[in-house]
Amino acid sequence: xxxxxxSNPQTRREALLRIGNGFGFMAFASQLSQTVARANTIGxxxxxxxxxxxxxxxxxxxxxxxxxNGGCSHVDxxxxxxxxxxxxxxxxxxxxxxxxxxxxxxxxxxxTFKKYGKSGIELSELWPHLGGxxxxxxxxxxxxxxxPNHEPSCLMMNTGANQAGRPSLGAWMTYGLGTENKNxxxxxxxxxxxxxxxxxxxxxxxxxxxxxxxxxxxxKAESGADGAGMMAMDEKKDDKDKKVVIEKxxxxxxxxxxxxxxxxFLPEQRRELDLLAKLEKMNGTTEDPQVExxxxxxxxxxxxxxxxxxxxxxxxxxxxxxxxxxxxxxARGCLMAVRLAEKGVRMTQVYYAKxxxxxxxxxxxxxxxxxxxxxxxFAAVVKDLKSRGLWDDTLVVCGSEFGxxxxxxxxxxxxxxxxxxxxxxxGFTMWLAGxxxxxxxxxxxxxxxxxxxxxxxVHVHDIHATILHLMGIDHLKLTYRYxxxxxxxTDVAGNVLxxxxx
Numbered sequence: 254x255x256x257x258x259x260s261n262p263q264t265r266r267e268a269l270l271r272i273g274n275g276f277g278f279m280a281f282a283s284q285l286s287q288t289v290a291r292a293n294t295i296g297x298x299x300x301x302x303x304x305x306x307x308x309x310x311x312x313x314x315x316x317x318x319x320x321x322n323g324g325c326s327h328v329d330x331x332x333x334x335x336x337x338x339x340x341x342x343x344x345x346x347x348x349x350x351x352x353x354x355x356x357x358x359x360x361x362x363x364x365t366f367k368k369y370g371k372s373g374i375e376l377s378e379l380w381p382h383l384g385g386x387x388x389x390x391x392x393x394x395x396x397x398x399x400x401p402n403h404e405p406s407c408l409m410m411n412t413g414a415n416q417a418g419r420p421s422l423g424a425w426m427t428y429g430l431g432t433e434n435k436n437x438x439x440x441x442x443x444x445x446x447x448x449x450x451x452x453x454x455x456x457x458x459x460x461x462x463x464x465x466x467x468x469x470x471x472x473k474a475e476s477g478a479d480g481a482g483m484m485a486m487d488e489k490k491d492d493k494d495k496k497v498v499i500e501k502x503x504x505x506x507x508x509x510x511x512x513x514x515x516x517x518f519l520p521e522q523r524r525e526l527d528l529l530a531k532l533e534k535m536n537g538t539t540e541d542p543q544v545e546x547x548x549x550x551x552x553x554x555x556x557x558x559x560x561x562x563x564x565x566x567x568x569x570x571x572x573x574x575x576x577x578x579x580x581x582x583x584a585r586g587c588l589m590a591v592r593l594a595e596k597g598v599r600m601t602q603v604y605y606a607k608x609x610x611x612x613x614x615x616x617x618x619x620x621x622x623x624x625x626x627x628x629x630x631f632a633a634v635v636k637d638l639k640s641r642g643l644w645d646d647t648l649v650v651c652g653s654e655f656g657x658x659x660x661x662x663x664x665x666x667x668x669x670x671x672x673x674x675x676x677x678x679x680g681f682t683m684w685l686a687g688x689x690x691x692x693x694x695x696x697x698x699x700x701x702x703x704x705x706x707x708x709x710x711v712h713v714h715d716i717h718a719t720i721l722h723l724m725g726i727d728h729l730k731l732t733y734r735y736x737x738x739x740x741x742x743t744d745v746a747g748n749v750l751x752x753x754x755x
Contacts, residue, residue, distance in 0.1 A: 311725035312646070312689035312754070314433065316426070317590045318602040319631055319651040321623070322407065323611030326657035326674055327682035328703040329620055332394050333366040333375045336701040337659055345660055345702060352675045353401045354614065355664035359702060360674070363618060372693030379624035382632035388693035389635050390686045391753045395697025395706035398655060398713050401676040403609050404451050406654035409713050411455040413742045420459035420733075421467060422717060423600040425742045426724060428465045429731045433597030437564065438468040440600045441593055443586040445473040446607035456602065460735040467602070470565075472586045564596050565589060577636060579629040582606065587630040591637050594647055611653060614662055614673040635686055645688030648723055650716070656681025659702040680706035683716065689723050691755050711750065718747035723754070 328334050341361040350356050364377040369384035374392060376384045383390070398409050405415035412419040420428070423440035432439030442456045447469065456467030567575070567588050578584040586603040593601045605611065605627065613619050631651060638644045657674035680699035686692065697709035718728040721742065728747050732739040 307725035308727035308730055309722075309725055312723040313648040313687060314646045314724075315594045315598065315643075316423075316600045316648045316650060316720060316724070317594060317634060318422075318600065319587070319590075319627075319634070319649065320410075320602055320604050321611045321627065321651070321653045322604050322606075323403070323609035323653065324613070324655050324657055324676055325611045325623075325653040325681075326613060326617060326620060327394070327680075327699075328657070328659050329362045329364050329617055329674075330377050330379055330624070331392050331682040331684065332699060332703050333377070334362075334659065334699075334701065334703045337361040337703070340702075345704070350658055350660050350675075350704065352658055352677060354662055354675045356658055356660040356675055357663040357671070358661060359659055360617075360661040360672070363672075364620075370693060374693065374695060379620060380628050382628045386632050386635045386686075390684050390692055391690050392682055392684045392695045393697055393711050393716075393750075393753070394680075394682045394695055394699060395709050396652070396656075396681050396683050396711045396713065396716065397706045398678045401655060401678045403612070403654060403676075406676075406678060407451050407455055410652070410654050412457070412459070413714060413717055413744055417451070417454040417457075418459055419457075419740075420461045420465065420742070421456045422720065422742065423456060423467050423602065424458045424461050424465040425721070425731060426600050426726075428461050428733070429721075429726050430599060430724060432599055437593070437596055437598055439598060440465070440467040441590075441598055442467045442469045442602045442604070443472045443589055444469070444604035444606065445471055445582045450609070460740070461733055467600075472582060472589060564592050567592065574637065578633040581626045581630070583626050584630040584633070587634050588637075591634055591641065591643070594638070594643055595641055613657060614675065616672045617657070617674055618672065638687075647687050648689060648720065649686040650683065650720065651685075652683030653681065656703075659704050677704065679704060685719075685753065689755055691753055694753070696750070696753050709752075712746065714743040714747035715750055718743050719750045719753070722749045 328337065337359055338361045340359050342358050345359050362377065364379055366375045366377050367384065368375050370386075370388035372388050374384075374387045374390075376387065398406055400406055400409070400415055408417060408419075409415050412421050421440075423442075427439040440456065447453070453469065456469060458464070458466035563569075567585060570588065570592075574588070578588045583603065583605055590601040590603050605623065611620070611623055634649055635644075638647050638649070655676050655678040658677045660674070661671055662673040662675045663671055680703065697711055698707060699705060700707045721728045721731060728741060728743045728749075732741045734740075
């Protein structure tokens, strides 16, 4: 045996891995190389293009998931309950509600509801802009999950499991379908700061290949003054003396600074990448999948230096488009999501803000601020997708990890306001929109007070099964063998909601 020959491949692999870190591999290896989907059925040239074998014709090519982390109250937003008005202040029939915290009597919504569009769907006063596009939306009023805590419920909504470690929805999608744009990640997560107390496990690849992990990008304004809504803006007057909103000192390159190498210009990087590829093929050794993934990740990072700053630079949008979305980090994230969809990114998630900002234990009137920051940009996503010709093959999903109780929360001491609502996983509302969804309809229902799903209950697994179905994937067939078991996103459950499909 030649000891040098035996040790060279290992030394070369270590060298390539170390060099790879300098190109942002640690940040982007999750998604920058092409997804190897169903390797036994796809040829090499098809893999390079991110083409997968579909189980049936695709209805949509990409997903935008708008996530109101913290728990939006459905009975104050999308699910009007006249019985709450009638029995306000009285005990809920059936005894005390068993949720996470101590609760008291029924509490009517402080917000009025109004019918919108030809469909006459009722939404609260918190959502006037969304009401303007109600005829394009299907509101599923009977969603339910298991555990009334943020962490397990967020994990269930994002990974199909209550415990960390399972692959996320976006990871499953890119594993099964690859990516449409080889110069951008196939799965992007946008939020000013790392959202919720869970963080990266919500967009993890789990036991799937590392290239399927989501790429988190902070969409915080340079000034850092965003928080949950405000944004560094300038206002100027145009020729007609109308105020026009213009982005102020927003540099997209700073969002993805780690993908650039300030020490080397692009031609030098190109020569270095070519050299690495040659080194890997030396001595006639068999290609190492890990090393090949590193090289491909660096290749895409190289290409991203020209394309990524462009797609994240929303300053290039017209003043009319910026005004359509309005101010705030949620608005900026929504606009970026549509731009990423336009460039072929398979899935983009837009989280509202750091922590659990929709968590209304103390005072449900806090929803006023959250909804004001979300209503206009959410509606803008619908309108903008149509104007860009993306409506027919894009799916928009919006929701929280759970809803909120119809009774007031009374736990805690002191003179605190008794106008909050506790977590409610037993029945809440999500909405879906896009050309593949029947707009202007409601599906399912909660009981008279909005506590439990009673008509056409929809589990989170059913939402996931429907999303994959629209993407051309049978959720029963998309599996990955790990630790001696064939896993899937929907575990051993999940039903496609055919009734809501156009």
